[in-house]
Amino acid sequence: MVSFSGAGLSAESGVPTFRDAQTGGLWAKHDPMRLASPQGFAEDPQLVSEWYAHRRRAIAEAQPNGAHIALARHPEMIHVTQNVDDLLHRAGAKQVIQLHGTIAADRCHASCGYEEAVDMTDPPGLRHCPDCGDQLRPAVVWFGEALPSSAWTDAEQACRDCDVLLVIGTSAVVYPAAGLIGLAKSAGAKIVIVNTQASDASSLADVELLGNASEVVPALLEEPARPR
Numbered sequence: 001m002v003s004f005s006g007a008g009l010s011a012e013s014g015v016p017t018f019r020d021a022q023t024g025g026l027w028a029k030h031d032p033m034r035l036a037s038p039q040g041f042a043e044d045p046q047l048v049s050e051w052y053a054h055r056r057r058a059i060a061e062a063q064p065n066g067a068h069i070a071l072a073r074h075p076e077m078i079h080v081t082q083n084v085d086d087l088l089h090r091a092g093a094k095q096v097i098q099l100h101g102t103i104a105a106d107r108c109h110a111s112c113g114y115e116e117a118v119d120m121t122d123p124p125g126l127r128h129c130p131d132c133g134d135q136l137r138p139a140v141v142w143f144g145e146a147l148p149s150s151a152w153t154d155a156e157q158a159c160r161d162c163d164v165l166l167v168i169g170t171s172a173v174v175y176p177a178a179g180l181i182g183l184a185k186s187a188g189a190k191i192v193i194v195n196t197q198a199s200d201a202s203s204l205a206d207v208e209l210l211g212n213a214s215e216v217v218p219a220l221l222e223e224p225a226r227p228r
């Protein structure tokens with residue numbers, strides 16, 4: 001079994017999703033092109049830096065929920081996630097593939113290869129790359145940017161090879177990531193979806209479980225009690 005998750009996995013930890021208008025989805029309130037694109041960064045780097053500092057502090061205060069913990073209890077599972085937070089890692093998961101990068105590091109905007117971890121509780125402001133002098137920016141994937149190639153290759157392989165893809169808390173509208181669900185299905189995997197509502201992936205589901213990830217995922221993955 002491989003998991004494929006989105007923002008709904010971390011929603012109950014207090015990390016906002018992107019597209020849930022009722023629950024304060026980030027893209028319902030903010031323009032993604034101003035805050036999460038190379039153009040937005042070129043136009044107002046200070047605004048982008050402040051927004052990521054705010055998100056970093058919020059993620060530092062959040063704790064893994066029951067779904068992160070239940071997933072992490074299965075060391076054999078690979079977790080492909082669109083989430084940039086570190087809650088799966090903090091729950092103890094070892095095999096995590098972050099398709100959209102990580103908010104816990106900054107990298108050189110000119111892609112010279114420089115990357116450094118940041119203190120999420122006290123995020124740094126704008127500064128220059130010590131190697132090439134370009135600007136540093138969060139090591140996340142912005143709109144219009146390519147996914148990290150090794151993460152993508154590893155995720156494709158995991159989705160092609162799995163028997164079951166457990167899809168948790170994603171609207172499945174952002175590509176190429178969402179295409180992994182169809183890839184797994186075409187390769188013969190069963191698709192099990194956990195979401196509070198129907199999503200763009202519903203038509204691919206063999207099983208769709210509607211409910212909160214922190215309740216449904218532990219119930220699904222916990223070992224049943226053995227009869228004495």
Ligand code: OAD
Pocket residue numbers: 005006007008009011012017018019020025036082083100141142143168169170171172173174194195196197198199211212213214
């Ligand atoms: P979305 O905000 O698009 O979708 C979140 C999904 O989680 C929705 O389908 C909700 O119904 C579901 N959901 C919310 N709370 C839940 C809960 N407690 N339990 C289970 N499901 C719940 O987030 P993503 O699909 O992750 O990209 O969005 C994909 C990408 O779009 C993100 O990685 C980000 C964003 O732009 C980048 O930043 C590149």
